[in-house]
Amino acid sequence: MTMPQGGPPSVPAGWYIAPEHPGMQRWWDGTTWTEHTRPLPQPGFIPPVKKRSARKTVAIVIGSVAGAMLVMAIGLGILLSIVSTSQANQRAEAQAAASAKAEAGKKFAEAVDSSAAKAQAKLDQAMAEEVRAMEAKDWTSMGNHLYYAEVDEVACGTYHQCAEFVVTTQHVNGCPNGIYFQVSFQTSDGLSVGTDSQITAPLKQGDQATFTLYDRSDSADVFEVVKMNCR
Structure with a gap:
């Protein structure tokens, strides 16, 4: 930008063509020229971006x-x-x-x-x-609703010891296949000298069966019921 020598005070601050050197620009601070100068920008010049x-x-x-x-x-x-x-x-x-x-x-x-x-x-x-x-009727319980009783008088025939028994069941289903009954014959000092067993016919609840068991050793003094079960 060109301005007259000395420049009017109304011209804003900026770079202008130096009056003493047309190929240079000098900084006008709005009141007077400063000592700062720079070359005149070339046509198409774009200031470098930092x-x-x-x-x-x-x-x-x-x-x-x-x-x-x-x-x-x-x-x-x-x-x-x-x-x-x-x-x-x-x-x-x-x-x-x-x-x-x-x-x-x-x-x-x-x-x-x-x-x-x-x-x-x-x-x-x-x-x-x-x-x-x-038991009030002289029956002996063997558990599981099974009972037996011994008949006091029995003829043993040729055997020294025998015992007659009557058995019954109070189970509601009875014993459909009978009762298995086994006795051990023993001497007076507790020595077992033999056994005998019997299987009854099928029994209903309350039915009774009677049978005799024998001491075939002919040397027993007492007996003991060792097994009784419903078959």
């Missing part, structure tokens, strides 16, 4: 990446926290359900055991009453 240093660019990129990674890390941490909390809640719910199921199972088992115990107590009481009633 480039950012590579170090600053790398620092900015690293900072941006670090910031993005920090945001991602925070987001991931929040997500993991949510997932962890959800899993913990699921485990707690599963444990609570398992505990409730176990407690229910325990109560059910206790109820079953209690019912079974009560039922068994009733059976035991009924059995005890049955045994007392049969």
